Amino acid sequence: MTDPHHSLSRRTMLTAALVGGSAAAATLSGAPAAQAAPAAGRKTFNLTVLGTTDLHNNVFNWDYFKNVPYADTAGNKIGIAQAATLIKAMRDERGASNTLTVDAGDTIQGTPLAYYFAKISPISATVTHPMALAMNAVGYDAVGLGNHEFNYGIPLLRTWESQLNFPLLGANVHDATTGKRAFTPYVLKRVKTNNGWLTVGLIGFVTPGCALWDRDNVQGKLDFNGIVEEAKTVIPQLKAAGADVVIVTSHSGATPGSSYGDALPFPENASTLLAEEVPGIDAILVGHAHLEIPERFVTNKATGRQVLLTEPLKWGMRVAVMDLEVAKDKGRWTVTAAHSHLLDAKTVDADPAVVHAVQAGHEATVKYVNEVIGTSTAPLNTATACWEDSAAIDAINHVQASTIKAELAGGPSAGLPVLSIAAAFSRSVDVKAGPLTIRDVAGLYIFDNTLLSVKVTGAQVRDYLEWSARYFKPVFSSPARAADVTNAATAMAPGGTPDYNYDVVYGLDAALNYEIDLAKPVGERITGLRYGGEVLRRDQEFALAINNYRQSGGGNFPAVMAAPVLSNSQQEIRQRIIDYVVDHGTLDVSVFSQDNWRLTVNGAALTVTA
Numbered sequence: 001m002t003d004p005h006h007s008l009s010r011r012t013m014l015t016a017a018l019v020g021g022s023a024a025a026a027t028l029s030g031a032p033a034a035q036a037a038p039a040a041g042r043k044t045f046n047l048t049v050l051g052t053t054d055l056h057n058n059v060f061n062w063d064y065f066k067n068v069p070y071a072d073t074a075g076n077k078i079g080i081a082q083a084a085t086l087i088k089a090m091r092d093e094r095g096a097s098n099t100l101t102v103d104a105g106d107t108i109q110g111t112p113l114a115y116y117f118a119k120i121s122p123i124s125a126t127v128t129h130p131m132a133l134a135m136n137a138v139g140y141d142a143v144g145l146g147n148h149e150f151n152y153g154i155p156l157l158r159t160w161e162s163q164l165n166f167p168l169l170g171a172n173v174h175d176a177t178t179g180k181r182a183f184t185p186y187v188l189k190r191v192k193t194n195n196g197w198l199t200v201g202l203i204g205f206v207t208p209g210c211a212l213w214d215r216d217n218v219q220g221k222l223d224f225n226g227i228v229e230e231a232k233t234v235i236p237q238l239k240a241a242g243a244d245v246v247i248v249t250s251h252s253g254a255t256p257g258s259s260y261g262d263a264l265p266f267p268e269n270a271s272t273l274l275a276e277e278v279p280g281i282d283a284i285l286v287g288h289a290h291l292e293i294p295e296r297f298v299t300n301k302a303t304g305r306q307v308l309l310t311e312p313l314k315w316g317m318r319v320a321v322m323d324l325e326v327a328k329d330k331g332r333w334t335v336t337a338a339h340s341h342l343l344d345a346k347t348v349d350a351d352p353a354v355v356h357a358v359q360a361g362h363e364a365t366v367k368y369v370n371e372v373i374g375t376s377t378a379p380l381n382t383a384t385a386c387w388e389d390s391a392a393i394d395a396i397n398h399v400q401a402s403t404i405k406a407e408l409a410g411g412p413s414a415g416l417p418v419l420s421i422a423a424a425f426s427r428s429v430d431v432k433a434g435p436l437t438i439r440d441v442a443g444l445y446i447f448d449n450t451l452l453s454v455k456v457t458g459a460q461v462r463d464y465l466e467w468s469a470r471y472f473k474p475v476f477s478s479p480a481r482a483a484d485v486t487n488a489a490t491a492m493a494p495g496g497t498p499d500y501n502y503d504v505v506y507g508l509d510a511a512l513n514y515e516i517d518l519a520k521p522v523g524e525r526i527t528g529l530r531y532g533g534e535v536l537r538r539d540q541e542f543a544l545a546i547n548n549y550r551q552s553g554g555g556n557f558p559a560v561m562a563a564p565v566l567s568n569s570q571q572e573i574r575q576r577i578i579d580y581v582v583d584h585g586t587l588d589v590s591v592f593s594q595d596n597w598r599l600t601v602n603g604a605a606l607t608v609t610a
Helices: 004-017 024-029 080-094 112-120 130-138 154-162 227-240 271-277 352-369 391-408 438-444 458-471 573-584
Strands: 044-052 099-103 142-144 173-175 186-193 196-206 222-224 245-251 283-287 292-299 306-312 318-329 332-344 372-376 418-423 434-437 450-457 503-507 512-517 526-531 541-547 565-572 597-601
Touching: 004 080, 004 332, 044 080, 044 196, 044 245, 044 283, 044 306, 080 099, 080 130, 080 318, 080 352, 099 196, 099 245, 112 130, 112 352, 112 438, 130 352, 142 196, 142 245, 196 227, 227 245, 227 271, 245 271, 245 318, 271 283, 271 292, 271 306, 283 318, 306 318, 306 332, 352 438, 372 438, 372 573, 391 418, 391 438, 391 450, 391 503, 391 541, 391 565, 391 573, 434 438, 438 573, 450 458, 450 573, 458 503, 458 512, 458 526, 458 541, 503 512, 565 573
Parallel strands: 044 099, 099 142, 196 245, 245 283, 283 306, 418 541, 512 597
Antiparallel strands: 044 318, 173 222, 186 196, 292 306, 292 332, 318 332, 372 434, 418 503, 450 541, 450 565, 512 526
């Protein structure tokens, strides 16, 4: 018998965690918002599907870069251990046999915990990935592929897949040689109802941008079809296999657009198009965009039916709850009503089973990242790096450029002067002067990008800078608030250009100086462009140190995709910075810091206030 006091306590907890959704008041009764009432006499059944996305290997509410519990201005808590408490509570509330749990991808990359089990103590037949341990402890029914699943290569991905107690879904990923699907496209789950068995089809899609962003890992091995294009084939196959209800995990944003422009024939963010264009889908768990969408309905153009979309933010901060009412008529099930809402993980404590499963790996990672490897002669922070020259970004550029200079030495390109590009991935980097740890470096360069070099001309450098300057909004007077200066909306980024798509260009052998005049039209903003004190010649040639994401089309920057590759050691930039500090013993600001660019308005310096 269910303890009524326990049920009341659980319901109180879940009510406190509610976030949005048009039927939030009905969520704990499990009654979906009305869309189309079933005919009189038909029995209905309520199916609940729980979802997470973009966990990015966050298990605990822990900031490995700061060595403290995670904290942000919204008071969020992160990690699958937090989400697990909500998932298990919802299963108890709805009934475990009536509930399925899925994830929409980007699972095994994003924290030092992920790096540790990819590079320092790689997963194997005897070493289990922390996200396999955690997700198995939660009891997922399926997880979809995300683009970051390919960051550490296909062998590691396959090893992680083999450690899961549930399928890894990727319907639009094909073997480049055979053309066959390379991952499980879908899985059928049988749910016992009050009117016979209901068959739920779970299917996963991943953004085709993987072909660009992880080109070195997937080229010649895997092909990525467009999501809508693949769905038009595979959704009918799923229905023919017996699916009464179709739930999609779509690692592809709900807002149309592509960060890579027309570099691929398929859009990056296609979840809304999927709902509109492909009949037979009942609900979509959206990932990739790191947005909070409690509930959204999209009308399918062919059937006129409403498709439910929801996205539970990122990092385990939220859990999506999708409630679908189904009814059976003449032997056929149909969804008669649906709604969704989110649950906020900051309202609960971590799940003990997940904590126990991953605690040892977490402790090993904490020990690793706190190793002291050298010193920094000055503070390195990125709070203002998106609108003024920053020693932190100069440090990244200096290491990249110095590494490429050494790689090219003695070869045919040894005489080329070296430039480097880098962006502020986060505005919260705050490395103190003094002892420098691995976590300090990991915080400075949070992505797993690798370093290569390409050959560019002065004209291409100017074009590159103009493209980068699209990041800024038009400004006609000084001072201006940062929010009125940065993250301009573009056709490629209608929600605002992310910080990581604003690159600073740095000269190693001589300074590259320039100004960005925000009063000028986009495409005409770069002024005073000089190299070594002289006006940059259009035909001058350089070796450009660049990361694999950018060189493979991320951000759709001009020239670099087609530029001749001079070197490609496929070494991670983060590790290159660690190696530099170990070899030199210090990050000496006097060696690498340059004041080589600034923002202006009609030629006068722009003052930006935070």
